[in-house]
Amino acid sequence: MAPATSATRPLAPRCARPRSGAGRGRTAAIYRGPVGSRPGPSDPLGIYAAGFYEDQSDGSLRSARVVAPSLIELVGPRSVLDVGCGVGTWLRAFVDSGVTDVVGLDGHHVEESLLQIDPALFRPTDLSRPFDLGRRFHLVLCLEVAEHLDAGAAETLVRSLAGHGDVIAFSAAVPFQGGTHHVNEQWPAYWIERFEAHGYACLDVLRPMLWNRPEVEWWYAQNLLLFVAEDELADPRWATAQALPTFGKIAAVHPRLHEVRHEPPPATVGPAPGARSGRPLLRRLLDDLGRARQRVVRRGSSPPAS
Ligand SMILES: C[S@@+](CC[C@H](N)C(=O)[O-])C[C@H]1O[C@@H](n2cnc3c(N)ncnc32)[C@H](O)[C@@H]1O
Numbered sequence: 419m420a421p422a423t424s425a426t427r428p429l430a431p432r433c434a435r436p437r438s439g440a441g442r443g444r445t446a447a448i449y450r451g452p453v454g455s456r457p458g459p460s461d462p463l464g465i466y467a468a469g470f471y472e473d474q475s476d477g478s479l480r481s482a483r484v485v486a487p488s489l490i491e492l493v494g495p496r497s498v499l500d501v502g503c504g505v506g507t508w509l510r511a512f513v514d515s516g517v518t519d520v521v522g523l524d525g526h527h528v529e530e531s532l533l534q535i536d537p538a539l540f541r542p543t544d545l546s547r548p549f550d551l552g553r554r555f556h557l558v559l560c561l562e563v564a565e566h567l568d569a570g571a572a573e574t575l576v577r578s579l580a581g582h583g584d585v586i587a588f589s590a591a592v593p594f595q596g597g598t599h600h601v602n603e604q605w606p607a608y609w610i611e612r613f614e615a616h617g618y619a620c621l622d623v624l625r626p627m628l629w630n631r632p633e634v635e636w637w638y639a640q641n642l643l644l645f646v647a648e649d650e651l652a653d654p655r656w657a658t659a660q661a662l663p664t665f666g667k668i669a670a671v672h673p674r675l676h677e678v679r680h681e682p683p684p685a686t687v688g689p690a691p692g693a694r695s696g697r698p699l700l701r702r703l704l705d706d707l708g709r710a711r712q713r714v715v716r717r718g719s720s721p722p723a724s
Contacts, residue, residue, distance in 0.1 A: 622643055
């Protein structure tokens with residue numbers, strides 16, 4: 419890994435909240451409400467406050483440090499645009515790997531003090547509206563963002579992404595994945611159809627690479643697709659990528675999501691049901707509450723931070 423350059427700032431530890439460990443999903447990362455966010459056009463409800471990024475940025479950066487080198491090998495980008503970059507974790511990983519021409523877009527609500535890239539490389543943008551930076555990039559990222567925009571903005575987003583590069587790494591939550599303000603969870607076919615309408619083919623070669631990598635958050639392993647402009651794909655440099663194992667664009671749910679949604683209730687590791695001492699009434703009430711909450715999370719009303 420190349421040393422950090424002037425495009426990055428020293429990486430302050432952002433692990434204020436304990437996590438249940440890589441691979442156990444996001445139940446420990448539930449963000450329960452806005453803390454000091456500034457509602458604005460891209461965050462009218464004040465959803466994406468500092469706490470949201472404290473919960474997700476460690477895992478995001480850890481994943482990016484695994485995936486960025488693979489994308490660099492496959493695509494060879496000299497410039498990267500990250501659409502919905504959050505606090506810039508993925509760009510940070512690219513910069514650390516030597517790609518310094520990077521730009522990140524996210525809402526006006528992202529606090530400069532949290533950015534993990536030079537703030538000059540960050541452009542506050544409302545992604546539910548068309549955007550045009552007046553240039554193209556060798557690689558465009560849009561990761562776990564599309565599900566946060568109303569369905570009415572899906573086509574606008576895909577068109578804006580297509581306007582900025584021939585190669586797009588895209589991931590978006592699947593139905594019932596759950597997450598903060600997930601308002602348009604869709605199976606891959608929904609996005610593939612939209613990118614194909616803009617002349618992009620889906621190379622589904624990233625998910626097989628990442629599926630069993632515990633350092634990579636399961637939502638990237640499950641959802642990350644590579645889209646390449648069809649005329650670009652004819653270039654021989656894409657032959658290797660096209661020969662890689664593929665998931666064939668299937669709708670897939672990662673085992674770690676399945677585990678998160680079906681964690682056994684605490685009673686199964688406590689005293690045997692019916693034992694004389696039994697579970698105290700309060701414990702049983704808390705267990706019942708926990709199960710009810712999991713059902714609500716599955717319906718997306720009180721979701722994990724993503
Ligand atoms: C789950 S985070 C993903 C961040 C980053 N891509 C990553 O993978 O770490 C979703 C991001 O979408 C951004 N977002 C949601 N709606 C937006 C909008 N209308 N305009 C700009 N950004 C938006 C949020 O601010 C948040 O940073």
